[in-house]
Amino acid sequence: MKDIETPKLASDCVVFLPGGLLLIRRGFPPWKGGYALPGGFMEVGETAEQACARELAEETGLRVDPATLRLVGVYSDPGRDPRGHCVSIAFTARLDQGLPRAGDDAAAVEVVPDWHRVEMAFDHARIVADAERLWLGSVE
Amino acid sequence: MKDIETPKLASDCVVFLPGGLLLIRRGFPPWKGGYALPGGFMEVGETAEQACARELAEETGLRVDPATLRLVGVYSDPGRDPRGHCVSIAFTARLDQGLPRAGDDAAAVEVVPDWHRVEMAFDHARIVADAERLWLGSVE
Numbered sequence: 213m214k215d216i217e218t219p220k221l222a223s224d225c226v227v228f229l230p231g232g233l234l235l236i237r238r239g240f241p242p243w244k245g246g247y248a249l250p251g252g253f254m255e256v257g258e259t260a261e262q263a264c265a266r267e268l269a270e271e272t273g274l275r276v277d278p279a280t281l282r283l284v285g286v287y288s289d290p291g292r293d294p295r296g297h298c299v300s301i302a303f304t305a306r307l308d309q310g311l312p313r314a315g316d317d318a319a320a321v322e323v324v325p326d327w328h329r330v331e332m333a334f335d336h337a338r339i340v341a342d343a344e345r346l347w348l349g350s351v352e
Numbered sequence: 353m354k355d356i357e358t359p360k361l362a363s364d365c366v367v368f369l370p371g372g373l374l375l376i377r378r379g380f381p382p383w384k385g386g387y388a389l390p391g392g393f394m395e396v397g398e399t400a401e402q403a404c405a406r407e408l409a410e411e412t413g414l415r416v417d418p419a420t421l422r423l424v425g426v427y428s429d430p431g432r433d434p435r436g437h438c439v440s441i442a443f444t445a446r447l448d449q450g451l452p453r454a455g456d457d458a459a460a461v462e463v464v465p466d467w468h469r470v471e472m473a474f475d476h477a478r479i480v481a482d483a484e485r486l487w488l489g490s491v492e
Contacts, residue, residue, distance in 0.1 A: 213360060213433075213436040214361060214436070215397055216393055218360045218361040218393050218394045218395070219361055219394055219396055219397065220356060220358045221358040221359055221361060221439060222353060222358070231428050253358050253427075254358045254359055254439075255358070255360050256357055256358065256430070256436075256437045257430045257437060258430065259428040259429060260426050260429070260439065261428070262426040266359065266477040274387070283426060284402050285423065285426065286423060286426060286443075288394075288398070288399040288400040288401070289399060290397045290398065290399070293353075293474055295353040296354070296396075297396045297397060298353065299361060299394075299400065299441075301428075301439075302425050340452040
């Protein structure tokens with residue numbers, strides 16, 4: 213199976229906090245300095261949920277139990293990442309405590325109140341819109 | 353991005369037909385000769401939905417519009433495939449016409465009426481159970 217080439221895999225995390233949407237400022241290209249969801253490449257040996265929780269912790273310092281993540285969708289358009297075909301599995305997390313702080317390859321972390329008005333890297337605005345629909349449709 | 357190693361990606365398709373669940377008999381290991389969902393590795397340059405429709409066509413001769421597929425879930429347990437870490441993105445398709453015929457690496461294709469009583473390869477029984485819940489929960 214080593215020789216089989218398939219798209220790369222990443223996981224992104226949508227976190228709505230009381231003050232707004234949790235976003236990072238990207239520390240590296242593409243979209244260096246731009247807003248993006250916390251997330252990154254999945255590692256061999258971890259589940260998509262574990263990858264999502266790990267990236268969230270690495271980039272924002274916030275901890276979430278992987279078992280509590282809810283699937284938002286799978287984003288597999290071959291053109292969504294200019295570096296090559298990379299599929300994102302996006303989750304949303306409910307966090308009731310903790311304050312984010314930037315880490316890893318995030319240059320900064322922000323809670324953005326008016327997130328509909330900012331530009332985001334990749335197709336992250338679409339992922340956020342899908343996550344909003346999921347929250348609106350839930351009975352919680 | 354070429355050097356980044358992430359898990360392999362596959363797509364599987366759950367198709368409930370009037371006579372039962374559409375399953376193939378695997379032509380190759382693992383689970384050679386066993387029941388499995390139609391599916392296979394995703395190719396670079398295609399969406400997950402396109403991969404799902406392509407594999408369905410190659411293995412069973414049935415055609416489905418990728419845009420009509422509904423996401424069942426993402427299955428990313430590192431141990432789900434004995435060959436290595438492979439994540440499956442599973443969809444379900446509604447097909448109202450066409451008769452399946454075996455092709456490609458499927459040894460045979462069957463419509464199995466009592467699918468709860470047969471053993472399936474990988475974690476496909478779990479994927480089918482999730483798809484059943486999705487259909488039951490839908491208002492169609």
